[in-house]
Amino acid sequence: MTLKVLAVASELYPLVKTGGLADVAGALPLALSAHGVAVRTLMPAYPAVRAAVKPGARALLKIADLFGGPARLLPLKLGELELIVLDAPHLFDRPGGPYSGPTGEDHPDNWRRFAALAEVAARIGLGALKGWRPDIVHAHDWQAALAPVYLAFSGERRPKTVLTIHNLAFQGAFARAVFPGLGLPDTAWSLEGVEYYDAVGFLKGGLHAADALTTVSPTYAKEILTPRDGMGLDGLLNGRREALHGIVNGIDTDVWNPASDPAIAERYDGASLDRRVSNKRALEAEFNLAPGDGPILGIVSRLTWQKGLDLVAQACEALVAKGLRLVVVGSGERSIEGAFHAAHARHPRAIGVRIGYEEMLSHRLQAGADAILVPSRFEPCGLTQLCALRYGCVPVVSRVGGLADTVIDANFAATRARVATGIIFEPGEAGLSDALDRLVALYREPEAWQAMQARGLATDVSWTASAGQYAALYRDLLQK
Known part of the structure; x- marks a missing residue:
């Protein structure tokens, strides 16, 4: 049986990239297909992403009011990647990078922008798209970490959830004043929800709510259990030690291949x-x-x-x-x-x-x-x-x-x-x-x-082995 997974990421190579998260979001779904896992990835329609959508693409879903403005979900096929693009101009159609403006300052409404991404992921997880409902919702980093939270507090039958920590240093912490704007129930303002030292913690909330947690290497999974590398979350992580898995990243070995790379002066391989x-x-x-x-x-x-x-x-x-x-x-x-x-x-x-x-x-x-x-x-x-x-x-x-x-x-x-x-x-x-x-x-x-x-x-630096570990984790969750 093919497993259906909704991945949720704030960037994806080759459309938008600020770091390794984009590479993972772009390569892991392709590697998972060999393990009987079909992935669709939800990401924001930044200008570069919106430009890649075919003119006249038919909306998969229309939302009259998403955190202050209308939004649509649009399909985008990028090679073998299946994307769902969150087209919400009031949130994502602006100059600068995905998280900051042209001057380098963070967008002041980042809490709203990425809460919207997570809330839409939860809607899809609960069956908002006609004819397609995921078995697993896999959120990447703080920008998507509220997706497991929205699902956990939905009160409905929900898919299993996975949250991958790409870097614990970036936690998505915002002032308590934003909590009413998240649309979560009052019970989510708690230690078991998003409250974190009298502020709203996106990543912290996801770490509590997700059914499984992964980090991007086995050693890092051990390091973040310590006060030195736990970034203030080591206590919570130790409490969820049984749900924490270290799965090392890979790279797309078709993109990174010296034998066929068009960017380099002369191609070569191990024999040359x-x-x-x-x-x-x-x-x-x-x-x-x-x-x-x-x-x-x-x-x-x-x-x-x-x-x-x-x-x-x-x-x-x-x-x-x-x-x-x-x-x-x-x-x-x-x-x-x-x-x-x-x-x-x-x-x-x-x-x-x-x-x-x-x-x-x-x-x-x-x-x-x-x-x-x-x-x-x-x-x-x-x-x-x-x-x-x-x-x-x-x-x-x-x-x-x-x-x-x-x-x-x-x-x-x-x-x-x-x-x-x-x-x-x-x-x-x-x-x-x-x-x-x-x-x-x-x-x-x-x-x-x-x-x-x-x-x-x-050396095998591909996703082959690690994708198999993710597929096994997904299937194990569905048995619980």
């Missing part, structure tokens, strides 16, 4: 690693780096404290002194952006910086850099290191979350056993310095380095 050097030369030229045979270290990331990029900015002098060149792609905290700009000014032929994010540039960096650096202080999963493995770009990562779950450290035993795929280090300044020394030393052993690249290319 020698061709990879053309991509290195192209990356040098694109960032005006001095050509050379020494290693290029890449970073493609949000430039934030969480990602540990302040430590890298401080280490630029030592990094160059070790003979490394650096390419940085990303945006984030102004102080970190400024520090990298200053480092580039001091070493224009050794350090390249591009503030912003371009999807195809990310592909070129993975294909051209020798190693990718992910020095996060905490990391639920991380997709960058998975893409790096796929491209034979050696990941150099801190020992946290999904980074620890997906990279095999090149220690003495792993190197002897020929299973190492990267370098893992303890988070912090000392660990980073040691990792850079190890990187330089390993790179000076071409045979061992190329073997590690080849093992990365051969």
Whole structure:
């Protein structure tokens, strides 16, 4: 029997992307189809999404008043993806990103915008679409976390619910004053509902209400049970330990494939690693780096404290002194952006910086850099290191979350056993310095380095195994 799942996400690649959530929302449904799971994904009709809908598309559902204005549900077929688009212009048709305006400030009505998304998800879960009712509603992150809450407080026979935590640091906390506008019963203002330290907690409410909770890696599932990484929710999560599952992310290996990638200078695979050097030369030229045979270290990331990029900015002098060149792609905290700009000014032929994010540039960096650096202080999963493995770009990562779950450290035993795929280090300044020394030393052993690249290319970073775990979880819920 085919299982019907409604996924609910605030972004989805290739339509709208600010981070890894979009990649997961775009790739997981496709992988689930091989396990007898049919997914339709509900997402907001931001301008870029609305533009992808066919002119004259017939509405699946019309809503006269959704949190202050009319709304429609429109169908959108994106390759093999089946989308349901929430067309509510008063909520989503505005300039800027999905969560903030052109100046970078959060939209002040984000609580209303994403409550509407969740409330519509609950309607669909209760049978609002003629001829289609999901067995499971799968909500992603705080933006969709009220969907299990609306369903739990509906008083009706409801589908089972799953909530995936992509990053516990982002919780969707809003002032108590917004509660009456959510349309929830008064009983939802409680510890078992959305009340959280006299405020409204979207994620907190979903963590209470969902039938199953997942995180995006097994190690992160353990870390968030501790006061250090639980972000104030470790008590609640420990109380729901039996419902919590760690399932590591994958990537779309058709999109991320060096053998067919149209974005890179020369295509290659595990049997033609020698061709990879053309991509290195192209990356040098694109960032005006001095050509050379020494290693290029890449970073493609949000430039934030969480990602540990302040430590890298401080280490630029030592990094160059070790003979490394650096390419940085990303945006984030102004102080970190400024520090990298200053480092580039001091070493224009050794350090390249591009503030912003371009999807195809990310592909070129993975294909051209020798190693990718992910020095996060905490990391639920991380997709960058998975893409790096796929491209034979050696990941150099801190020992946290999904980074620890997906990279095999090149220690003495792993190197002897020929299973190492990267370098893992303890988070912090000392660990980073040691990792850079190890990187330089390993790179000076071409045979061992190329073997590690080849093992990365051969690593299964697809969704195949993880999608099977999600499908098993769905079916287990339906038996309860």
